[in-house]
Amino acid sequence: MNTPAVHIVDDDDAIRDALLWLFQSRGVNARAWNSAESMLAACTDAMRGCLLLDVRMPGMSGPELFDRLAGRGCAMPVIFLTGHGDVPLAVAALKKGACDFIEKPFNDNELVDRVIEALALDASRRAARESEAGLAARLASLTAREREVMERVLAGKYNKVIADELGIAMRTVEVHRSRIFEKLGVRSAVELTQRLHRASPPRA
Amino acid sequence: MNTPAVHIVDDDDAIRDALLWLFQSRGVNARAWNSAESMLAACTDAMRGCLLLDVRMPGMSGPELFDRLAGRGCAMPVIFLTGHGDVPLAVAALKKGACDFIEKPFNDNELVDRVIEALALDASRRAARESEAGLAARLASLTAREREVMERVLAGKYNKVIADELGIAMRTVEVHRSRIFEKLGVRSAVELTQRLHRASPPRA
């Protein structure tokens, strides 16, 4: 049901149809909405692919929809389509994380290329999140105490020190430690740190 | 000598002077060049701050200068100034890593704000590179053999296994190991992995 697709949002019937035809003729799955509101209502987390949004529409505008979706945690790449070359708008959109910003009239081949890029971006992002999600689930299965211990293990502290800090016996720390490793599927503190750093790379 | 500054490149004398005056009146250090070529010739790695480039200039254009500087490894954030609202150009510039793209006529306050942002970005980037450079220098001081050992330590292998793989005695591995820790200023394998991951975050 939720196969990756380019999700077109445009109030102009003619343009929607033309875009649908264009993408389908190129073998790209496409769906269309005639308003930002209807798309927003239909959007679920399971939706995959990318968005192709008209900037200027009656009611909710493209950028507005973009903000709403972002606020909702939607991670699909967004490409804007605009008829009037508004540079500040384009700059603002890209700085907010839009994937692309294309002026009408557009070149069919170029548009399709950009969309395919965006679809690929979504796929790779999604793959990255998958593996993160797996780790997150495992992290969630840790008990509070185990997390306290893990924190200190990651700080490179000796079990002895950790025991002192938490006011418990060394043996207890050892038990927690091995439970942590078991639950997270790693075999050493080194692997642990690497897993965590891979999952949540430091970003400014 | 190389205090952070906004480096203005514009062929129009009047605009250059106006910009210089604007920034200096706001307490922002500024320097100016009348062509991309002269700026390129004067640019050194030690130069700090940000660039404010006119897009359209006789000879080398702003975007062209941007490319050249990027190729040379210059890391200063770049803001483009353009008189003619060219959306595809703006999109291309931002996607290539430009910091901002502003249309003339610009609002003085806004321009200054953007420049200040860019200067801050440069400062923080530079700080990040500093610490990376420190680590890189230490890594460089490792001998080839030590690097071989480090690799395997980071893989979470036992000294015993490493010794087998390298065909040397366990004791030798221990010596290398402690040398590595000493040279890199860490006290455990855990700290080591964290240092390395902090310095070079994984990016797609």
Add this chain to the structure above:
DNA sequence: AACGGCGTTGCGGAAAACCACAACTTCCGC
């Protein structure tokens, strides 16, 4: 009350890491 999850602890031992002291070889440049 019985059961299970969680946190706790002790004992005892195997494995691994860590360390100071001491020494040998090779290779390279002065």
Add this chain to the structure above:
DNA sequence: GCGGAAGTTGTGGTTTTCCGCAACGCCGTT
């Protein structure tokens, strides 16, 4: 050839980690 850097190894001993086995108390559910 001498001095030094790098790589290598051994001895002996301390410290830490890692584990299986066994057990107790608390708490919430059934």
